[in-house]
């Protein structure tokens with residue numbers, strides 16, 4: 205039922221059936237109100253149904269279910285948010301800032317599609333895109349099992365988010381169950397992804413209310429939405445006017461799905477999800493650009509804030525062929541609106557010291573509202589930039605904020621410069637530790653030479669070490685790390701593992717319970733992956749992807765530590781400069797000592813390691829084989845599967861060809877399976893993958 209045809213005859217008052225009927229009626233009216241924008245009853249009539257249901261549930265508490273509309277008022281405060289591992293990673297989007305960047309994107313799409321399908325004519329064929337606004341809210345994932353909302357999570361870092369089910373149940377426009385609209389063809393498990401946001405009108409009303417109560421209002425709708433979503437007390441969330449638009453389907457089990465992006469959104473709308481009414485299907489890139497001009501003009505009149513548009517290849521099979529690159533799909537791009545700029549006074553410049561000792565000039569500004577956010581600090585990047593922009597302390601400067609990036613000083617505003625304005629100079633000594641600052645010839649960045657003597661470098665290195673994508677040691681927030689460093693309790697990452705209960709309880713705002721949790725998370729983090737460990741070391745220029753490549757290539761840490769710069773360059777992503785940083789890092793006795801201490805503290809990674817020497821068959825049983833992974837796997841991410849295969853000598857590529865040994869398909873595989881079948885390439889499943897990896901199935 206799509207909300208059109210109405211009430212079946214209402215069951216008699218007071219019984220269990222009446223309760224079920226009331227719930228369906230209420231959900232149906234919600235759907236008509238929030239999704240179709242076409243209510244059938246007045247607010248008063250709606251309230252009456254709600255009250256009747258509340259009364260019945262109060263008389264029969266055993267009838268209350270978590271997905272009853274009465275539960276949208278929220279429940280008792282939670283202690284924290286549990287982590288949720290996304291079954292498929294939640295990706296981010298590449299950005300384009302002008303028409304040429306969008307045309308480049310479109311060209312890459314056409315060229316790649318031609319290559320992937322082996323049909324050179326596709327380079328010239330226009331691609332159909334689905335375009336819609338890029339909402340300035342928060343991405344969330346909703347899991348429905350047999351049509352019932354069972355879990356809602358934030359995006360987090362894309363791999364792991366936070367469980368906010370109790371909070372999202374209170375959002376009126378999110379269906380709690382898909383009810384009659386959920387047909388037999390629908391998937392057993394359905395993950396719907398979309399954006400939670402606050403409408404401008406709701407935001408203004410909320411702020412007026414807060415201010416009338418003597419409370420401080422929120423800066424902008426995005427902060428209001430984020431603040432409301434991450435409430436431990438879901439009753440607070442329930443009182444906040446949050447909205448939701450669905451924009452994609454994530455993980456699915458069973459059922460049949462539409463084969464286009466636009467078809468998916470229509471289907472979701474039919475299931476009861478609000479979707480953005482501004483979405484359009486467009487032929488070719490020039491139509492996307494025309495859509496951009498239309499939307500830019502209409503932007504002020506929309507009741508929600510958008511920071512750009514998103515263009516997605518409409519054909520889902522084509523999306524599969526295009527695949528992803530470094531956490532973003534190749535089949536989509538965000539076309540950003542120009543960032544907002546404002547003029548203010550540069551009061552002073554201070555230098556902040558980063559993890560690698562780099563000194564970054566930070567502008568202290570006369571506070572100014574930029575795009576709804578009060579900005580009082582902005583980055584000046586480095587001394588060359590300062591020289592190029594010719595800014596001095598006391599100048600009027602232009603400040604820009606683009607989306608959620610750090611605000612920056614773009615340059616000097618026009619007008620006369622008072623002669624008293626001071627030239628900005630790089631300090632000779634580190635503001636944090638007093639060590640000598642050096643700027644090697646030809647380098648843009650000046651660095652503190654204090655190394656781990658410098659509290660700022662220690663602090664930043666530790667923050668990086670414990671961070672989610674690195675060792676993921678929960679509970680060690682910024683404040684705690686600062687205390688540990690300032691109190692001289694921890695100097696190296698290894699010393700974290702020597703912390704005991706007493707030391708922790710001696711810290712500010714750490715009670716026995718937190719201390720125990722901290723010790724538990726240290727314990728849990730002792731088992732990790734080699735990739736995470738390498739990333740956590742904080743080697744210059746070694747990001748997550750490079751770290752994983754290193755782990756996959758070398759398979760064990762000792763081999764990596766002994767590798768010279770030349771060997772290192774054989775690793776994908778590693779050029780001469782990065783290779784040198786890596787080799788230098790491991791040549792440094794202090795670093796070797798920290799690594800030794802970390803291993804002694806029990807840090808280990810269970811993936812079977814390759815011996816440094818030994819026979820190839822034992823160490824690289826899959827040498828010479830080439831695999832393609834598609835779909836998602838239950839007990840590991842695709843990246844992990846790739847690393848594990850590569851660690852055993854296999855090659856893993858993105859596209860199927862006659863040379864492919866086999867395609868390994870997880871849940872919800874893409875068109876690669878079709879291609880494999882057409883080429884006669886074997887298709888293996890998750891169990892066979894485990895066998896290949898030498899794991900018990």
Ligand code: IVH
Pocket residue numbers: 295296297298336337338339340341342343344359399451452514533536538
């Ligand atoms: S699609 C793989 N569509 O943008 C593509 N994202 O940078 C996944 N966002 O965190 C996203 N509006 O929160 C998509 N219409 C839209 C969007 C949208 C806002 C956000 C989303 C995500 C970020 C990606």
